[in-house]
């Protein structure tokens with residue numbers, strides 16, 4: 001089993017090389033390639049990534065033309081992937097590549113088709129969570145986020161959003177917005193990544209579940225971003241816009257997957273004359 005790891009980047013100049021170095025160590029025992037998909041970052045991410053790739057032949061750097069987009073970048077990575085397992089994760093250093101072998105294990109054992117890194121399983125944790133000192137709850141999280149590039153508001157909204165998504169979609173998955181995942185290549189090719197930003201993830205996982213693929217989660221603790229800024233949002237208005245995008249995507253995939261009305265019930269409805277209203281009611 002060999003791995004294609006996709007790293008989408010936009011303005012991650014100070015994060016991408018340290019991450020590539022960590023990937024090389026974490027994946028030393030795994031046949032792999034790393035595909036950096038950069039959206040022509042103005043900060044020169046592609047330049048530093050290419051300088052690294054010149055020294056490490058398993059790393060490829062793809063620079064996309066505008067318009068930029070996280071979903072389109074991950075989809076491009078999937079299209080370029082050569083191996084039988086495909087994984088993708090954020091490239092800001094918040095997700096530990098050291099977790100990758102644990103994501104791959106259930107795929108290797110043939111026990112799963114999709115393995116998600118989850119912040120919400122026991123043993124996992126949101127940004128600012130300290131597994132060695134979990135006390136103080138949100139107060140401790142707020143304190144530990146100070147001096148990082150992540151905000152308490154973003155972390156709280158992400159937790160609330162996932163609570164809501166578990167109710168809208170399924171409790172079988174705890175982290176519907178993870179974005180840290182390893183999948184059998186067949187699944188990634190069967191279920192295209194669709195959307196604009198992070199909402200592609202919940203749609204992908206929901207469709208995979210509905211298609212009968214085996215979805216597993218592995219807990220991990222996400223780290224706050226140290227360099228650069230979040231592209232999810234920087235203020236309440238931007239988070240609200242993303243939130244609406246995510247919930248709309250959840251409702252859309254849920255609706256698309258709803259089975260058609262039971263035909264037996266439609267047939268047993270007595271025919272009461274062909275008025276437009278009756279026809280409308282039956283079709284509803």
Ligand SMILES: Nc1nc2c(ncn2[C@@H]2O[C@H](COP(=O)(O)OP(=O)(O)O)[C@@H](O)[C@H]2O)c(=O)[nH]1
Pocket residue numbers: 007008009010011012037038039068069070073089090091092094225229230231232233
């Ligand atoms: N290629 C590409 N990557 C993106 C884009 N937007 C965000 N990313 C990357 O997606 C990952 C997650 O973005 P991030 O800003 O960390 O979002 P946050 O974790 O929700 O704050 C990072 O690796 C970003 O560089 C984009 O438009 N194009």
Ligand SMILES: [Mg+2]
Pocket residue numbers: 090092094225230
């Ligand atoms: Mg991030």
